[in-house]
Amino acid sequence: MTRTAILLSTVVALAACQTAPAVSPLAEPGNPALQASRTAGVAPVLATADAVDPHSYARPLEARVTNVALDLAVDFAAKRLAGTATLDIDRRPDARVIVLDRKGYEVESVTDGAGRPLAYSLGAADEELGTRFQIELGPDTRRLVIRYRSAPNASALQWLTPAQTAGKQQPFLFSQGQSIENRSWIPTQDSPGIRQTWSARISVPSPLTAVMSAPGGGEDGDIGGPKDKARTFAFSMPHPVAPYLIAIAVGDLKFQSLGPRTGVWAEPVTLPAATRELEDTEKMVMAAEQLFGPYRWGRYDMIVLPPSFPFGGMENPTLTFLTPTFIAGDKSLTSLIAHELAHSWSGNLATNATWADFWLNEGTTTYAERRIVEAIYGPEVARQQVALGIGALGKAVEENGGATGADTRLAVDLRGRHPDAGLTDIAYEKGAAFLRMIEANVGRERFDDYLRGWFARHSFQPVTSALFLADLRQHLIRGDRALEQKLQLERWVYQPGVPANSVPADPQAFAEVDRAAVAAGRGALPTAEWAQWTTDERLRFLQRLPRKQGRAALTRLDQALGLNQTGNMEVKFAWLELAVANRYDPAVPALEQFLTSQGRGKFVRPLIRTLAADTSWGRPIAARVYRRARPLYHPIVTRNLDELKL
Numbered sequence: 001m002t003r004t005a006i007l008l009s010t011v012v013a014l015a016a017c018q019t020a021p022a023v024s025p026l027a028e029p030g031n032p033a034l035q036a037s038r039t040a041g042v043a044p045v046l047a048t049a050d051a052v053d054p055h056s057y058a059r060p061l062e063a064r065v066t067n068v069a070l071d072l073a074v075d076f077a078a079k080r081l082a083g084t085a086t087l088d089i090d091r092r093p094d095a096r097v098i099v100l101d102r103k104g105y106e107v108e109s110v111t112d113g114a115g116r117p118l119a120y121s122l123g124a125a126d127e128e129l130g131t132r133f134q135i136e137l138g139p140d141t142r143r144l145v146i147r148y149r150s151a152p153n154a155s156a157l158q159w160l161t162p163a164q165t166a167g168k169q170q171p172f173l174f175s176q177g178q179s180i181e182n183r184s185w186i187p188t189q190d191s192p193g194i195r196q197t198w199s200a201r202i203s204v205p206s207p208l209t210a211v212m213s214a215p216g217g218g219e220d221g222d223i224g225g226p227k228d229k230a231r232t233f234a235f236s237m238p239h240p241v242a243p244y245l246i247a248i249a250v251g252d253l254k255f256q257s258l259g260p261r262t263g264v265w266a267e268p269v270t271l272p273a274a275t276r277e278l279e280d281t282e283k284m285v286m287a288a289e290q291l292f293g294p295y296r297w298g299r300y301d302m303i304v305l306p307p308s309f310p311f312g313g314m315e316n317p318t319l320t321f322l323t324p325t326f327i328a329g330d331k332s333l334t335s336l337i338a339h340e341l342a343h344s345w346s347g348n349l350a351t352n353a354t355w356a357d358f359w360l361n362e363g364t365t366t367y368a369e370r371r372i373v374e375a376i377y378g379p380e381v382a383r384q385q386v387a388l389g390i391g392a393l394g395k396a397v398e399e400n401g402g403a404t405g406a407d408t409r410l411a412v413d414l415r416g417r418h419p420d421a422g423l424t425d426i427a428y429e430k431g432a433a434f435l436r437m438i439e440a441n442v443g444r445e446r447f448d449d450y451l452r453g454w455f456a457r458h459s460f461q462p463v464t465s466a467l468f469l470a471d472l473r474q475h476l477i478r479g480d481r482a483l484e485q486k487l488q489l490e491r492w493v494y495q496p497g498v499p500a501n502s503v504p505a506d507p508q509a510f511a512e513v514d515r516a517a518v519a520a521g522r523g524a525l526p527t528a529e530w531a532q533w534t535t536d537e538r539l540r541f542l543q544r545l546p547r548k549q550g551r552a553a554l555t556r557l558d559q560a561l562g563l564n565q566t567g568n569m570e571v572k573f574a575w576l577e578l579a580v581a582n583r584y585d586p587a588v589p590a591l592e593q594f595l596t597s598q599g600r601g602k603f604v605r606p607l608i609r610t611l612a613a614d615t616s617w618g619r620p621i622a623a624r625v626y627r628r629a630r631p632l633y634h635p636i637v638t639r640n641l642d643e644l645k646l
């Protein structure tokens, strides 16, 4: 346990530093050092080498942001957010400067809390990380006021014309901060290990509504000028959060309550379908609390965004951001909600200190998602989703260099690369498989107890892989050598590939579907069964079909199962992958429609990449579609696709 002691003693709460400059021990619950900093709303910054974030310029152990207060006006014509950010800082007494992250926003002035100008400098620009933004501190500077405006091409923000929305009447703005994009519109230290409380006053053109990932939203309407020209909304997040979790959306938005603490925002035309699809949400929150402990954020609301939203969902606290592509009409894709909700514990309470440990956010959440699905929809459904996950893991290992590929480690080395290089199914599915393996070895009840403790001990704090393993040893393994031997923790986290002690998929999960896929390979199509199958079963079937198919076979398949016509976006994607791999021309109109009507990265990236790689057949299609679709796609998606030079 020496290792544990060393790791745990190197947590620094800067608030404590000012009076006692040494290191304060982290803290079992009740430890006064950590408790004191929590009361002040200041979360600790980890000081271990593995918690140093290579994707931020900040030097938080010298001076760090503790609170951000935004006062911004939204200008759709100029595509800018403009106003001030007031930062409260914690610093060592001898700190001369504070370093922030900046990507493209234009700084007009920097003053201290009393309005005295502070000197600042900007470093050389890096295309992905942005620039160092260094501000000189006076001996007593505790507050910074930065007057600035975001650039029209800020990478976190997407500005949609009315035509690009579902309602077609009003413009729309939304942000996506993860992983390192919020530095394009919020001047702060943009590192997940530097948690900050925050508030915002947002002025928008009437009649638009602003929502954010924090309690609030009430209109106060006191911004200068006639009330019919501008509306003002105020938000305040009392818990320290990782800055990538600050999010905004502005548009023609209406709200529908779903339960005592749950509800959904959407454009009016989308709201009825969204409401029906999300009606189990309150039940999900209760199920999640049973599993993981109290929901700590107050309300759990969601917003269904226009089709450009680049992800399935984003777990912005108190307000999950969702793609409309999850609306299938039959709640068959609502495991997405279970996933985003689970992040209210894994990811938002206990957050990866750096993106190298992204699996702590996503693997834990993927495991938790399936536990929630099991509680709501039953063990059969969960068993199938686990099996699909194990299939995805096998594919991810292959795509990342096989069993010895460095990027198949859970703790992945992302230095010199954009953090999104780690956004693979290794983080999600190997992470989930790791936790499932632990559960299988210690039993469900004991593991659930442990997980509740993990979240309670690390609520509103950054965590690393090493911290997780130390915590497992201290609170779960407790010196049991046989168990330690069985779990192979280091092998799972720091070695490539999937260890032999992983729990295999239940062979019965898709037994019927797998037999049908084999039969279909010989020409016998499951037309009657297809109508009865769930989405997961349909996906499994399509994934299990022979990858090489002739045109006649694909035509029979399409005609029997109506694949070009399906409204379920996951099923359509699985079909289009197969069609593109086989240069199946009759699917091209459906493909073009699919790629130009939504911008979810998980769907559009692989299809366009596969097309582009097929120089004679696919590349001209990719070029044609991409020219049309690019304005719909978020900058996070176009960043990767632009490099294909279509």
Ligand SMILES: [Zn+2]
Residues within 6 Å of the ligand: 339, 343, 361, 362, 365
């Ligand atoms: Zn997630």
